[in-house]
Amino acid sequence: MKKIFITILFVCFGLPGVFAQSETTSFDVDGIKVIFKPTLKEIINVRMFYRGGVTNYPADKAGIERFALEATTECGTKKYDANMFRDKADKFGIDISTSTDFDYGNIEMDCVSKYFNEGWDLLTEAVVNPVFDNAEVELFRGKMLARIRQQQTDPDDHVEDLVVKNGFEGTPYATDPAGEDAIVSKLTPAELKTYYNSILNKKQLFLVVAGKINKEELIAKIKASFAALPSKNYTPAKLQEPVWNDYRLVTESRNLSTNYINAIMNSPTVSSKDYVPYTVGIAALGGSLFNLLRTRLNLSYDPGASSLMRQMPYSIMYVSTTNPKEAVKAMTRVLNNVLNYGLSAEGLKNIKSSYITNNYVKQQSTSAITLSLGKAEVLGGWEIAENMPSAIDKVTVSQINAALNKYIRGLRWSYLGDTQQADAAAGEFKKIIH
Numbered sequence: 001m002k003k004i005f006i007t008i009l010f011v012c013f014g015l016p017g018v019f020a021q022s023e024t025t026s027f028d029v030d031g032i033k034v035i036f037k038p039t040l041k042e043i044i045n046v047r048m049f050y051r052g053g054v055t056n057y058p059a060d061k062a063g064i065e066r067f068a069l070e071a072t073t074e075c076g077t078k079k080y081d082a083n084m085f086r087d088k089a090d091k092f093g094i095d096i097s098t099s100t101d102f103d104y105g106n107i108e109m110d111c112v113s114k115y116f117n118e119g120w121d122l123l124t125e126a127v128v129n130p131v132f133d134n135a136e137v138e139l140f141r142g143k144m145l146a147r148i149r150q151q152q153t154d155p156d157d158h159v160e161d162l163v164v165k166n167g168f169e170g171t172p173y174a175t176d177p178a179g180e181d182a183i184v185s186k187l188t189p190a191e192l193k194t195y196y197n198s199i200l201n202k203k204q205l206f207l208v209v210a211g212k213i214n215k216e217e218l219i220a221k222i223k224a225s226f227a228a229l230p231s232k233n234y235t236p237a238k239l240q241e242p243v244w245n246d247y248r249l250v251t252e253s254r255n256l257s258t259n260y261i262n263a264i265m266n267s268p269t270v271s272s273k274d275y276v277p278y279t280v281g282i283a284a285l286g287g288s289l290f291n292l293l294r295t296r297l298n299l300s301y302d303p304g305a306s307s308l309m310r311q312m313p314y315s316i317m318y319v320s321t322t323n324p325k326e327a328v329k330a331m332t333r334v335l336n337n338v339l340n341y342g343l344s345a346e347g348l349k350n351i352k353s354s355y356i357t358n359n360y361v362k363q364q365s366t367s368a369i370t371l372s373l374g375k376a377e378v379l380g381g382w383e384i385a386e387n388m389p390s391a392i393d394k395v396t397v398s399q400i401n402a403a404l405n406k407y408i409r410g411l412r413w414s415y416l417g418d419t420q421q422a423d424a425a426a427g428e429f430k431k432i433i434h
Helices: 062-075 084-090 113-128 134-153 154-167 189-199 215-226 275-296 322-339 346-362 368-381 385-394 399-408 419-424
Strands: 023-031 032-038 042-049 095-100 104-112 207-212 247-253 260-265 304-308 315-323 411-417
Touching: 023 134, 023 215, 032 084, 032 368, 042 113, 042 368, 062 104, 062 113, 062 134, 062 189, 084 113, 084 368, 095 113, 104 113, 104 368, 113 215, 134 154, 154 260, 154 315, 154 411, 207 215, 207 368, 215 411, 247 419, 260 322, 275 304, 275 315, 275 322, 275 346, 275 385, 275 399, 315 322, 322 399, 322 411, 322 419, 346 399, 368 385, 411 419
Parallel strands: 032 207, 247 411
Antiparallel strands: 023 032, 042 104, 042 207, 095 104, 260 315, 260 411, 304 315
16 A cells, blocks of 8 residues: 555645646647646656546456556557557657556656657557557566556555455445456456447546647647547446444454554545545644554554545555554544544644645656646546645644544454454454544
């Protein structure tokens, strides 16, 4: 699991507007929404987002979107076979890649402005003309399966998978977008092609661009490359997050040097007025967990808490420890203290100070800009990311304390490690918060 550490990276969108030299705008080009952030950076980043994520396919096809999107850049196009595609990318220093999540997938291109034409050519080929060559798909399948197995063996990744499946049982989020070995090993090139064509839809796509490029030039390129893409009706799935007002533990035995424990909690949606206060509050919770469990009690090397803002959002407390009973007792105690006594004015001042220091002084890459704007667009609108700095600055202690108490009602726990120690700590996992 990629932890978001305490106070610094708790805003999952980042701060795309802080250092950019121009205002972000959005506009329509031949039916495709475009979000554009001009900057003075010589690195141009372009992302084509595909809405829907795990709602686009059934659970028995878990991993199909990840496989299909990665195949667009790895398995050849009409213009370039796989080797030619890689050779051109290497020659001009073009980074072209893909990623998938619960709510979206994207194809990303990163290049210096001098070679934007070459980078755009590769991106266009990947988006419009992937061929899903049989031999290349089979070669790439091996890499996909190796990554899936690595994720399953990585304790941090696996314990988060457990807690998400425990919390979101019966919903699309119970499907791992990374896929499962048994499913990915059977997906055919024809299935990948059919699936990709099903999401290649102007009404399901949007483009995010950041870097040193003229708007008129960008519009001309989009018209030339994507005007002929299909435009079909698209209705986003309506997702309703389950309410966790109970206390449930799922365990898995594994011989490890330490035990990995997560607890999942409800969160407000990004469009909610409670979103910013709640997220700041989780940052404070993370700091308190670190202070008690690591600094004072020496129960864990890296305890904390983070917010995962998705269409069905949640937050997580996490710890790895050789003493689960005492660690879980301490986690519950810290959470109760935060909920009952709240965040102090001084604590909020410190969080804001850390936020400013660590986000305002670090100039973000264009890749970070397009990712944060794209995530925000998927979750409600790119403007959310642009407005985040001022929203953080305005948040109050009373708003934070109210938001935490409104949404945190129960805990769903996951445990990976020595299950005998989990059994010994069973009472601690059932302790009621508040």
